[in-house]
Amino acid sequence: MDGVVKVGSAAELRELLGEPMPRAIAKERKRLHELDRMWLAASPFCLIATAGAEGDCDVSPKGDPAGFVHVLDDTTIAIPDRPGNRRADGFRNILENPHVGLLFVIPGRPDTLRINGRATLVREAPFFDDMIVKGHRPRLALIVEIDTIFHHCAKAFMRSSLWKSETWNPAAVPGMPEIVKAVQHAEESLEELTAYYGPSYADRLYAS
Numbered sequence: 001m002d003g004v005v006k007v008g009s010a011a012e013l014r015e016l017l018g019e020p021m022p023r024a025i026a027k028e029r030k031r032l033h034e035l036d037r038m039w040l041a042a043s044p045f046c047l048i049a050t051a052g053a054e055g056d057c058d059v060s061p062k063g064d065p066a067g068f069v070h071v072l073d074d075t076t077i078a079i080p081d082r083p084g085n086r087r088a089d090g091f092r093n094i095l096e097n098p099h100v101g102l103l104f105v106i107p108g109r110p111d112t113l114r115i116n117g118r119a120t121l122v123r124e125a126p127f128f129d130d131m132i133v134k135g136h137r138p139r140l141a142l143i144v145e146i147d148t149i150f151h152h153c154a155k156a157f158m159r160s161s162l163w164k165s166e167t168w169n170p171a172a173v174p175g176m177p178e179i180v181k182a183v184q185h186a187e188e189s190l191e192e193l194t195a196y197y198g199p200s201y202a203d204r205l206y207a208s
Contacts, residue, residue, distance in 0.1 A: 027150040031074040036149060039113045040077065041067045042106050048079070048142070049101040050093035050119075060090040069104075070127050075146045077115070080131040080138035083208050091140070094119045100144060103152075108163050110154030117144045136206035 007013050032040075044066040051057045062068075062079055070078040081091075094100065098120065104113040120143045131138050161167040173179070177193035180186050186193060 028148045029150060030146065030148065032071065032077075032146070032149065036113060037071055039104060039106065039151075040069045040071060043104040043113070044068065044107070045105045046079070047103045047105075048090055049103075050090040051097055051099070052093040053096040056093065058089040058093055064133055068131070068133070070130060070141075072127070072143070077144050077146070078125070078127060078131075079142045079144065080128075080133075081140040081142070082133075082136065082138065082206065083204075091121055094121055094142070100142075102144065110157035110163065112152045112157075114150055114152050115144065115146055116148045117146045119144045134206045136208070139208070 007016065045061065045063045046069070048060045048062060049057070050060070062082075064080065064082065068080060070080070072078055098118040100117060100119045102115040102117070104115070122141055122143055123139065125141065125143075128137055128141065131141065157163065174182075175194075176197045177190055180193055180197075181188075181190050188196070
C-alpha cells in the first residue's frame with residue numbers, strides 16, 4: 001500500500017513506544033491471588049484467543065452467570081462450554097496449539113483481568129456437576145494451566161466510552177437477521193430469520 005511504513009524489528013518498535021513503566025513489567029504473576037479469585041467470581045464474560053498450528057487465529061466469547069469459571073487451584077481454572085454454532089474454531093486450534101490468551105470482563109469496570117496459559121479440552125470431569133446452569137451440564141470444558149496473570153489498565157475502555165450508555169447506538173447497523181441474510185446467503189427468508197432471532201432465541205441459550 002502506498003505511503004505505508006512498516007515496523008520491521010523489535011528495536012524499532014521499542015524506539016517508537018518507549019520503555020514500559022517498571023510497574024507494567026512487574027505486574028505479571030504465576031499464581032492466582034485472592035483478588036483474582038474475586039474477579040473471576042464476579043465476571044460473567046471472557047474472550048478466549050487461540051491460534052492453530054498454521055497460525056490461524058480465533059477469538060471466542062464465553063458468557064454465563066457471574067462466577068462461571070471454576071477455580072481448581074492457584075494455577076488452574078476451568079471454563080465450561082455451552083451450546084453454540086458448533087464451528088469449534090477455537091477448540092480445533094487448541095488441539096493443535098494449547099496456548100491461549102484470556103480476557104475477563106466485569107460489566108461497568110474499565111480494567112480487565114488477563115490470563116495466558118495452556119489449555120486442555122476435556123469431555124468429562126468431576127467438577128462438571130458444579131457447572132450446571134439452567135439444567136445444562138457442559139459436554140466440554142477447557143482446563144487452563146496459568147502461565148501468567150495480571151490486571152490490565154482501563155485506558156482502552158475509557159477511550160471507547162464502552163460502559164457509557166449515552167454513547168451506545170445499537171441501531172447504527174442492521175439487526176442480526178438482516179446481516180445473516182445479506183452476508184451468509186441464508187436460505188431462510190428474512191421473516192423466518194427474524195422469528196429465529198426473536199424473543200424465543202433467549203429460551204434456547206442452554207438447549208443442546
